[in-house]
Amino acid sequence: MIDRLRALGAAARQALEEAQSESEVEEARIAFLGRKSELNRISRGLGTLSDGERREVGRAVNQLKSDLKGLLEEAKSRVASGTGGAGGLDVTLPGRRPWVGRKHPLTRTLDRLEEIFLGLGFEVAVGPHIEDDFHNFEALNFPADHPARDEHDTFYVEGGGLLRTHTSPVQIRVMQTRKPPIRIVAPGRVFRNETPDASHGSEFFQLEGLYVDRDVRFGELKGVLIKFLRELYGENVGVRLRPGFFPFTEPSAEVDVECRICRGRGCGVCKGTGWVELLGSGMVDPRVFAAVGYDPDEVSGYAFGLGIDRIAMMMTGVDDIRLFLENDLRFLRQI
Ligand SMILES: [Zn+2]
Numbered sequence: 261m262i263d264r265l266r267a268l269g270a271a272a273r274q275a276l277e278e279a280q281s282e283s284e285v286e287e288a289r290i291a292f293l294g295r296k297s298e299l300n301r302i303s304r305g306l307g308t309l310s311d312g313e314r315r316e317v318g319r320a321v322n323q324l325k326s327d328l329k330g331l332l333e334e335a336k337s338r339v340a341s342g343t344g345g346a347g348g349l350d351v352t353l354p355g356r357r358p359w360v361g362r363k364h365p366l367t368r369t370l371d372r373l374e375e376i377f378l379g380l381g382f383e384v385a386v387g388p389h390i391e392d393d394f395h396n397f398e399a400l401n402f403p404a405d406h407p408a409r410d411e412h413d414t415f416y417v418e419g420g421g422l423l424r425t426h427t428s429p430v431q432i433r434v435m436q437t438r439k440p441p442i443r444i445v446a447p448g449r450v451f452r453n454e455t456p457d458a459s460h461g462s463e464f465f466q467l468e469g470l471y472v473d474r475d476v477r478f479g480e481l482k483g484v485l486i487k488f489l490r491e492l493y494g495e496n497v498g499v500r501l502r503p504g505f506f507p508f509t510e511p512s513a514e515v516d517v518e519c520r521i522c523r524g525r526g527c528g529v530c531k532g533t534g535w536v537e538l539l540g541s542g543m544v545d546p547r548v549f550a551a552v553g554y555d556p557d558e559v560s561g562y563a564f565g566l567g568i569d570r571i572a573m574m575m576t577g578v579d580d581i582r583l584f585l586e587n588d589l590r591f592l593r594q595i
Contacts, residue, residue: 261302261313265320268292268299272328276335285335293328365595366465366584369572370447373467376491377445380484382469385444387430389451390421395429399551400508408507413453423451427468428508431563434470435552440559441473447568458580465568470544472554472561478511478543481562485515485541492571493517498524500535509542509563520574529579536574539566 272292279285292299303321306314363371374384387395396402402409412425430446446468454460471480482501489499498518506512517538519530526532541564546556569581576595578584583591 261317262320265299265302265317265324269324269327273331276328276331279335280339282336282339285332285339288335289332293325293332299324299328364584364592365572365576365578366568369568369575370465370467372492373566373568373571374445374447376488377469379491380487382443382445382471385430385434385446386448387424387427387433387446389424389449390417391424391429392421395432396422396424396426399432399548400428401545401547401551402507406507414451415453425452426450426565427466428563428565430468431470432548432552435472435549435554440554440561441471442561443471443473445469456582458582459570461569461581461585463585464581467566467568469564470561471563472544472549472559474559476543476560476562478562481513481541481543481564484562485539485564489515489517489538493520498535501541504540504542506540506542508545508548509540510545512540512542515539515541515564538570539564541565 272288275288275292276285279288291297294300299321302317303325306318306321309317378384396414397404397406397409397412402412414425415423417423427446427448427450430444430448434442434444434446448465449463450466451463452460454462456462469484471484485501486499489497500516501513502516504512504514514537516535518524519527519534519536521527521529522534524534526534530536541562544561544563549556549559549561569584572584573579573581578595
């Protein structure tokens with residue numbers, strides 16, 4: 261009897277392993293575990309056996325039933341998932357396309373800006389996101405009680421650090437470690453304690469420029485910025501400089517470009533003025549030179565800064581700055 265059960269088990273195992281479809285699995289189930297199966301007949305006949313035989317055969321029957329139920333489940337899931345040999349493989353299906361990545365629109369914009377400034381003789385410098393009060397404020401002529409600090413509310417870190425509110429501290433770090441001439445651009449992530457809306461985020465990206473040497477003139481600043489904007493937007497772009505205020509430059513100028521949407525006629529994006537503010541700039545304040553140990557009578561220089569997100573918005577037509585950092589592929593794939 262035990263030998264017979266073993267033979268039944270081997271036959272059932274083979275039938276289940278070779279089954280290629282749900283109906284074949286079901287056929288094997290009926291043949292080996294069904295009401296009319298030999299296993300069932302043996303099971304029902306246990307009562308006619310002697311005590312010793314009944315115990316031994318009963319145990320073997322139960323073991324075989326449980327083994328076959330396991331094999332049955334395996335066979336069912338195998339045919340359902342289509343991995344049942346050639347029968348489950350449809351060779352006519354198209355292949356799976358590999359995922360092809362590409363650069364984020366902010367990275368593409370930054371690459372373009374760096375390319376232009378490298379062509380103008382600048383090199384790229386970087387600095388830490390967590391700054392100290394000296395590099396982010398004091399050295400840039402924002403004393404502790406200066407009202408300009410109100411616009412630079414930020415996030416403070418335990419132990420006295422803060423998340424930098426602009427890329428200007430990189431100027432300070434470079435000047436502290438090097439002697440003029442210095443000609444750098446410093447791109448990077450900056451932080452402000454802002455309520456996010458379509459044109460403000462608590463994280464955004466800036467690019468800072470600094471040139472320090474002997475006898476640097478305002479005319480050179482103007483020339484470099486006009487050259488940069490023409491490279492970015494084409495030879496015919498309108499550019500204007502307006503007087504502005506920044507603690508670390510004197511004199512200072514805001515730089516506007518002709519609105520790319522309406523070409524200067526006036527629209528919602530430029531609030532009807534025909535101009536969009538793009539850069540802040542100016543001649544480096546002598547106090548900044550003094551803070552890094554330069555002699556303001558010996559050296560002079562200019563600095564400028566721009567928002568990378570804003571330029572990306574103008575280049576791509578995206579009208580909400582928050583979309584750039586949500587990492588939604590449905591959005592990113594479109595631009
Ligand atoms: Zn406009």
